[in-house]
Amino acid sequence: MEVMLLSFVGPSVKEEWGVSGGAEGLITSVVFAGMLIGACVGGLGSDRYGRRAGFLFTAIVSGVPGFICAFSPNYATLLALRFVVGLGLGGSHVLPTWFLEFVPAENRGSWIAAFTCFWTLGTILEALLSWAIMPILGWRWLLALSSTPCFILLIFSSVVPESPRYLCSRGKISEAMLVLERIARMNNRPLPPGTVTSEPKRTDDNYDPSVTTVLLMTEDRLDEDTSTKSNRKNTFQAFWSRDLIRSTLLLWLVHFASYFAYYGLVYLISELSSVKSQPKDSSLYINVLVTSFAEFPGLLLAAILIDRIGRRVTLGGMILLCCAFLAPLATQLREDLPYILSQHWSWVR
Secondary structure (H helix, E strand, C coil), X not given: CCCCCHHHHHHHHHHHHCCCXXXXXXXXXXXXXXHHHHHHHHHHXXXXXXXXXXXXXXXXXXXXXXXXXXXXXXXXXXXXXXXXXXXXXXXXXXXXXXXXXXXXXHHHHHHHXXXXXXXXXXHHXXXXXXXXXXXXXXXXXXXXXHCHHHHHHHHHCCCCCCCHHHXXXXXXXXXXXXXHXXXXXXXXXXCCCCEEECCCCCCXXXXXXXXXXXXXXXXXXXXXXXXXXXXXXXXXXXXXXXXXXXXXXXXXXXXXXXXXXXXXXXXXXXXXXXXXXCCCCHHHHHHHHHHHHCHHHHHHHXXXXXXXXXXXXXXXXXXXXXXXXXXXXXXXXXXXXXXXXXXXXXXXX
16 A cells, blocks of 8 residues: 555645656655665565564554655655655565465465455555545545554554464474464364474485475474574575576566566556646546456466466466557557656756
8 A cells, every 4th residue: 555655645746845747756766765675674684583573574664654754844854754664665575475484385376366466455445545535635644544554564463473484494393383283273173294394305215295294394404404594595595506597587587577567557557647637636546446456357367377377377478468458558658658758857857
């Protein structure tokens, strides 16, 4: 919600404070700059201090500055506070990892697609909230109310368990087992029989997949393996090994391109809407709602296909489908692009 509200706040800030189109766009840019730093800090911090720590980092660093943004006396203050909000939002990338560490490996792809639905749901709720608040109370109230979910997260922080996989990687075997037992009780299921171990070699004569659960690291194995710090270092080095460097670079490129296209389209739609309407016009909210609801069929299709036909085929097919449906948008863009460029170029000059 904190990311998507920028589509609605920018035009109103531009109108109230009389800033240029480029200055309006900078409000969005500083959030993503903060996210770039926050993603590194949140990822490394969650590996060192736990997934719940990353969870709290996101909730506090996003929520508190997000609420204070509503009282910004000038453009510079708003810009600085939105950057801090971005730091917290960058840590939110830890949450899918945390979620997947509780999900069976055989259908992990489908579950992450289902998990992404909540992002889309947040976008829809933000559009509805903006539609209700902006025409009456203005952008300051929208900023204050949009920070509310971050504070709600703090209430649930004591309920959500730490990742057993993380606990085991830190040598906290007993705590990891307590979490697994709690999950088993909640689901009315016994824990699977066998020995918990960490990445056993299949050449091991003692390895039997029917009685061995590949999840945790026993204390004996923990002593035999290298330290946690060494393991983490080896993990980073593995990404640049001869076997993985190609996949690493390609995945980074795909991830960058996907987010570039996604946010580009979202903010382009708001820009196209504001060209021919005022910030309080309902067309902006309707356009965002339509595009957000359109994500659900795509997520459903991805959830069905990803564990059946594979990640690469599903991703490639969905990208081609997206490109095909972008053609009609190009017609509208051709009419309004000169005006949009003139507005932003005036700020650059």
